[in-house]
Amino acid sequence: MSQPRVLVASPVFPEVVQRLAGHFEIEAIADGEAWSQEEFVRRLADKDGALVMGGHRVDAGVIAACPRLRMVSNMSVGYNNLDVDALTAAGVQASNTPDVLTETTADFGFALVMAAARRMLEAEKFLRAGQWTRWRYDMFAGCEVHGSTLGILGMGRIGQGIAQRGAYGFGMEVIYHNRTRLDATIEAACQARYVEMPALLARADHLVLVLPYTREAHHIIGAAELACMKPTATLVNIGRGGLVDETALIAALKAGKLAAAALDVFEGEPQVNPGLLELPNVVLTPHIASATVPTRLAMANLAADNLIAFFEGHGALTPVNTPAARS
Numbered sequence: 001m002s003q004p005r006v007l008v009a010s011p012v013f014p015e016v017v018q019r020l021a022g023h024f025e026i027e028a029i030a031d032g033e034a035w036s037q038e039e040f041v042r043r044l045a046d047k048d049g050a051l052v053m054g055g056h057r058v059d060a061g062v063i064a065a066c067p068r069l070r071m072v073s074n075m076s077v078g079y080n081n082l083d084v085d086a087l088t089a090a091g092v093q094a095s096n097t098p099d100v101l102t103e104t105t106a107d108f109g110f111a112l113v114m115a116a117a118r119r120m121l122e123a124e125k126f127l128r129a130g131q132w133t134r135w136r137y138d139m140f141a142g143c144e145v146h147g148s149t150l151g152i153l154g155m156g157r158i159g160q161g162i163a164q165r166g167a168y169g170f171g172m173e174v175i176y177h178n179r180t181r182l183d184a185t186i187e188a189a190c191q192a193r194y195v196e197m198p199a200l201l202a203r204a205d206h207l208v209l210v211l212p213y214t215r216e217a218h219h220i221i222g223a224a225e226l227a228c229m230k231p232t233a234t235l236v237n238i239g240r241g242g243l244v245d246e247t248a249l250i251a252a253l254k255a256g257k258l259a260a261a262a263l264d265v266f267e268g269e270p271q272v273n274p275g276l277l278e279l280p281n282v283v284l285t286p287h288i289a290s291a292t293v294p295t296r297l298a299m300a301n302l303a304a305d306n307l308i309a310f311f312e313g314h315g316a317l318t319p320v321n322t323p324a325a326r327s
């Protein structure tokens, strides 16, 4: 019997591609290459499965153009690039890579809190530019982290990890808002208190966004929300770019209505709003919150394992939908 055909649509660890090649007929993108969405769909048209990352969208149009497609394995925990309803309706299995990146991503979220609050990148640029000629009492004086109030919007596994770092490592008061309030035992383990959105915005000294991006969450932080925050507060986004109205954020940062921000994700990434690039009080990183070698390898292996398990008939290990059989 012929092997299922699988497309590896973004460059990934060669050893993972090699492992996949032991199970499937593989077409893998070359390192350094990037396929447009059109090219991706053209190559997917005769495949049974795909390993994708956030850069390619799989929606009803793509599914219609790919009649053999049975399985899409997303190498990320977020899967807003997949139209899960369309995949489910068409009988296509989808999976993501949760858990293996939780602690690494929480580390980075907390690093961004520190970087924004303590103005680390501004200070570093100043030093490198040779501008440090004398010590001043107020040089890069930032906001306090220890003992301050940490607000978390989106209290999944990563949000909980950030809460624990704040509560246990930095003696912070942790408040959170989530679609569903957590169990009392989880709240106790995270030392986190549930509050409604207005209280979260008004009380947080540092607000971290780590909720999934959905239509409802589009621009969940816009001009109105920013206006409710303390002018001394910082905002960190490690969720998805679309959670924040970047134009409103730029205006708030320029007007001193917010002390600083740190963004790992952007609305049009990899393009970045030029207004952000001009601001000294915003830390910008290229979507790297889960980027350590062991974690990215674990994500790639889990994405591969999902494909292997599915095509061996055991079902995906970390599915995001329960599709009917594809006709």
Ligand code: DGY
Pocket: 054, 075, 076, 077, 078, 079, 101, 239, 290
């Ligand atoms: C994720 O896993 O969702 C990260 O943002 C990487 O895409």
